[in-house]
Amino acid sequence: xxxxxxxxxxxxxxFAIFIREMxxxxxxxxxxxxxxxxxxxxxxxxxxxxxxxxxRGAYGFVEAPVFIYSAFLSFRLLWNYTMRQNFSAKxxxxxxxxxxxxxxxxxxxxxxxxxxxxFLVVGIIIALGLVWLGYDPWPHDLLLVxxxxxxxxxxxxxxxxxxxxxxxxxxxxxxxxxxxxMPLMLVSxxxxxxxxxxxxxxxxxxxxxLLHAMxxxxxxxxxxxxxxxxxxxxxxxxxxxxxxxxMSTYRLTWRRVLAR
Amino acid sequence: xxxxxxxSKYYPTRYGPKYVLRDLNVEIPDDRDIAILGANGAGxxxxxxxLGGIDFPSSGKIKSDRFISWPLALSxxxxxxxxxxENVRFICRxxxxxxxxxxxxxxxxxxxxxxxxxxxxxxxxxxxxxKYSFAVSMGFDFDTYLIDEILSVGDxxxxxxxxxxxxxxxxxxxxxxxxxxxxxxxxxxxAAILLAYGRADFxxxxxxxxxxxxxx
Numbered sequence: 297x298x299x300x301x302x303x304x305x306x307x308x309x310x311f312a313i314f315i316r317e318m319x320x321x322x323x324x325x326x327x328x329x330x331x332x333x334x335x336x337x338x339x340x341x342x343x344x345x346x347x348x349x350x351x352r353g354a355y356g357f358v359e360a361p362v363f364i365y366s367a368f369l370s371f372r373l374l375w376n377y378t379m380r381q382n383f384s385a386k387x388x389x390x391x392x393x394x395x396x397x398x399x400x401x402x403x404x405x406x407x408x409x410x411x412x413x414x415f416l417v418v419g420i421i422i423a424l425g426l427v428w429l430g431y432d433p434w435p436h437d438l439l440l441v442x443x444x445x446x447x448x449x450x451x452x453x454x455x456x457x458x459x460x461x462x463x464x465x466x467x468x469x470x471x472x473x474x475x476x477x478m479p480l481m482l483v484s485x486x487x488x489x490x491x492x493x494x495x496x497x498x499x500x501x502x503x504x505x506l507l508h509a510m511x512x513x514x515x516x517x518x519x520x521x522x523x524x525x526x527x528x529x530x531x532x533x534x535x536x537x538x539x540x541x542x543m544s545t546y547r548l549t550w551r552r553v554l555a556r
Numbered sequence: 557x558x559x560x561x562x563x564s565k566y567y568p569t570r571y572g573p574k575y576v577l578r579d580l581n582v583e584i585p586d587d588r589d590i591a592i593l594g595a596n597g598a599g600x601x602x603x604x605x606x607l608g609g610i611d612f613p614s615s616g617k618i619k620s621d622r623f624i625s626w627p628l629a630l631s632x633x634x635x636x637x638x639x640x641x642e643n644v645r646f647i648c649r650x651x652x653x654x655x656x657x658x659x660x661x662x663x664x665x666x667x668x669x670x671x672x673x674x675x676x677x678x679x680x681x682x683x684x685x686x687k688y689s690f691a692v693s694m695g696f697d698f699d700t701y702l703i704d705e706i707l708s709v710g711d712x713x714x715x716x717x718x719x720x721x722x723x724x725x726x727x728x729x730x731x732x733x734x735x736x737x738x739x740x741x742x743x744x745x746x747a748a749i750l751l752a753y754g755r756a757d758f759x760x761x762x763x764x765x766x767x768x769x770x771x772x
Contacts, residue, residue, distance in 0.1 A: 323637050391635050396626065
């Protein structure tokens with residue numbers, strides 16, 4: 297055994313968990329690890345067909361499937377999957393926490409990296425498929441879309457960590473988050489843009505940081521869309537607050553969470 | 557040198573804190589192999605978990621400058637879905653060892669698992685599992701090995717092999733052994749810690765500690 301710096305230990309551990317997650321998640325399935333990509337891919341295609349083919353999502357500035365693609369890719373794949381994976385980070389990882397160099401935080405990081413990577417890979421595959429079918433799925437401002445997605449990813453991580461830590465003390469939080477998923481999609485302007493919502497309802501909806509993320513991504517994605525409500529400052533502020541909350545909650549409670 | 561400084565450990569229960577260890581002050585010298593003795597619930601496994609860095613004292617400090625293994629218990633640290641080899645790879649990776657082929661082959665040989673080594677750990681019987689966990693920990697070079705009751709399972713031949721391996725390791729490392737098997741403790745250890753009445757006493761002689769332990 298040779299002594300390593302804290303950073304190199306963490307790097308090794310995250311890499312090890314990364315591989316382990318990739319191997320275990322679908323190891324009992326017939327097609328194995330292909331499901332890592334296939335599952336979100338199928339989900340996306342399904343949504344694009346049931347919403348897109350009926351013309352839902354055609355709001356005048358882009359074809360329906362591309363609209364659905366941009367919305368569900370960032371909401372379901374990035375936000376929902378990353379948040380859920382972080383939230384359930386304690387499930388199935390008890391055995392690796394038996395090693396002193398493996399901490400819950402490494403599980404959070406490894407899972408977040410996996411979800412981020414799945415988001416990118418599935419996004420590119422579907423975009424290529426859409427190009428093949430004759431659509432134009434590429435974002436108008438790719439860098440801006442990616443940086444908004446990065447913020448959304450950070451928000452999902454922070455929310456997931458916070459839920460995981462607090463959920464260890466009150467199991468009810470798990471129930472609450474499961475219940476929340478569906479309504480959250482409806483109030484976050486996922487399947488419709490805010491421009492079709494009458495202005496008198498805007499104040500009731502714009503407290504929701506996810507709505508701002510969706511609108512910002514949409515604005516950067518489609519040249520002809522300008523969001524009436526998107527507020528970058530508000531969204532970034534909320535992300536920072538949640539990150540600070542998540543980090544401090546982790547730091548204050550991780551030993552007690554481990555003992556549970 | 558591993559030093560417990562005023563270490564207390566309690567678990568919160570609905571009846572208030574339940575103390576497992578209270579104000580422990582023990583020094584474990586580097587050249588001694590320690591037997592930990594105590595009745596059930598006296599805090600033997602907790603002590604190993606504290607040493608292994610996966611549980612933390614409620615107050616006080618544990619100081620050490622040694623590479624200490626993970627607490628090696630029967631069902632610890634193995635992911636059932638992964639094969640024996642994949643689990644070894646995982647443990648190599650978190651210990652920063654990249655060229656791990658040798659360790660994999662060592663574990664395969666030592667554990668006598670043969671082809672089962674390539675099957676998920678969840679399919680192992682408890683005897684196979686204990687052989688396997690033991691072999692894994694012997695594949696790594698630690699300064700101190702924490703062994704929790706693992707020597708009491710397995711067939712007679714393997715037990716002999718285990719003890720030979722431990723004796724071998726003892727030339728370069730020391731062990732901290734929890735067991736109810738007094739004979740093993742007598743053979744493998746040359747000092748003891750007796751946990752009783754919320755205290756921990758260090759004994760230079762294992763026989764003396766065993767005598768006290770039997771008369772608790």
